[in-house]
Amino acid sequence: MVGDPGSKVSGILSKEILGPHPYIGSASDEHSIVLKRFHHHTTDLTSFFRLPPKILNRNEYTYGAPWYNSQCKQARQRLRAIYNVYKTSDASTLPASYAQAKQVYKRTQKIAKREWQHNRWQALITASKSHRSREFWSLINRRVRKYPRAVIPAPTWELFLKKCFSQADAPSDHLMHLFSHLPIWPPTDPDEIAKLIAQLKLGKAPGPDLIPAEAIKLHPKWWAGILAKTFDAINASGIIPKIWKEAIIVPIHKKGSPMEPENYRNISLLSIIGKIYASFLLTKLSRWVDETNQIGHEQAGFRIKRSTTDHAIVLYHLARKYSSPPGAICVLPS
Structure with missing residues (x-):
């Protein structure tokens, strides 16, 4: 666009x-x-x-591995085709081509997974350097999980x-006078x-x-x-x-x-x-x-320019002051 x-x-x-x-x-x-x-x-x-109302597809609720690409699917189809031919034949053992196809299938999955992880990591680095926080956290929070099919x-x-x-209770008559x-x-x-x-x-x-x-x-x-x-x-x-x-x-x-x-x-x-x-x-x-002045100065919760840290420092100072021997100097922590 x-x-x-x-x-x-x-x-x-x-x-x-x-x-x-x-x-x-x-x-x-x-x-x-x-x-x-x-x-x-x-x-x-x-x-x-x-x-307009969307027609939900049942398959939308489950997700496979995000790195499982078309090359992986082709290698799997090749492996299954060899096995189906073996089942319909009278051979007693699997052909050597099945073991080779199985190795190719595993190697294809490993390469696809490594490539997906590399691209994902590069996308995180790019989003971080360009200060695109929304894209960065979207990549971080993207999980591969199966949601329950429950209704x-x-x-x-x-x-x-x-x-x-x-x-919620309906307004009663004795509360209506508050509106005035x-x-x-x-x-x-x-x-x-x-x-x-x-x-x-x-x-x-x-x-x-x-x-x-x-x-x-x-x-x-x-x-x-x-x-x-x-x-x-x-x-x-x-x-x-x-x-x-x-x-x-x-x-x-x-x-x-x-x-x-x-x-x-x-x-x-x-x-x-x-x-x-x-x-x-x-x-x-x-x-x-x-x-x-409805709230006292000692109340700092949810108030602008007030912090619990201020109360903690005052409490620490009072505790050191009244627990130290007479004549001692109370030093606040740095």
């Missing part, structure tokens, strides 16, 4: 979906109207990124996940959302809305204007879009029987737009905590 793939995707999005800036709402509109319009726009994008029924997964995750005491924040600046969009990492799997980070980063200004109004509606109403509460759970087999859900490690894929709002909310809450 000639040209930048990113620019081609950007052109398709601009032509088919994005176009002019959509109307989300104004300050006088109700928050439910804003959220409803946002839902319609994300639904259009979801249908745009949805792929766990959906009801079994449902029972297992109910044990792992507590079901939500903090009042000034209107969200689109530039603030644009900074959060710039921090998104590419190459991450999207959530149930199927909107990838690439589609958001290609048009940060377009998204910043929409998300700023949507976030204001969420902050004022306390209503979170339903799709942000959902996740695509990918089970990865780790050990034991492949028919037991307990032997899988589940990875949840969340909405990337929902992650942007989580980062936005974290920024707001962190700023409020620092401005109002």
Whole structure:
């Protein structure tokens, strides 16, 4: 393909979906109207990124040796052909050509394996020298393994996940009064959302809305204007879009029987737009905590410019100070 793939995707999005800036709402509109319009726009994008269902091939779940090339297959076919001729004949012993073909087959496998390992090592060196970290770790993490051919029924997964995750209770009447005491924040600046969009990492799997980070980063200004109004509606109403509460759970087999859900490690894929709002909310809450001194200075966990190492040094200094004899000098470790 000639040209930048990113620019081609950007052109398709601009032509088919994005176009002019959509109307989300104004300050006088109700928050439910804003959220409803946002839902319609994300639904259009979801249908745009949805792929037709793929017919799974059973052979796709097993993999042979990656170094086993066409020369190995030809040598194996030659070996089998000689053996089949021997079985249909009246000979009492295998012909000498069978032993020779067997040696050729083993030598062909050895050469193919050595060549594959050499090419793989050269690819690792090239990726490391050119600082292509994604390609480097893709080569490192590429494993040759056979995944279990097991189909766990959906009801079994449902029972297992109910044990792992507590079901969300519907908002009760005695909690509804909390919505009237939500903090009042000034209107969200689109530039603030644009900074959060710039921090998104590419190459991450999207959530149930199927909107990838690439589609958001290609048009940060377009998204910043929409998300700023949507976030204001969420902050004022306390209503979170339903799709942000959902996740695509990918089970990865780790050990034991492949028919037991307990032997899988589940990875949840969340909405990337929902992650942007989580980062936005974290920024707001962190700023409020620092401005109002809600957390003491001794608490350093998950706080900027604070480290557990500082507490360790202070603890070491106090321990040396009060355990040393009077008049001794306490020296910190270098």
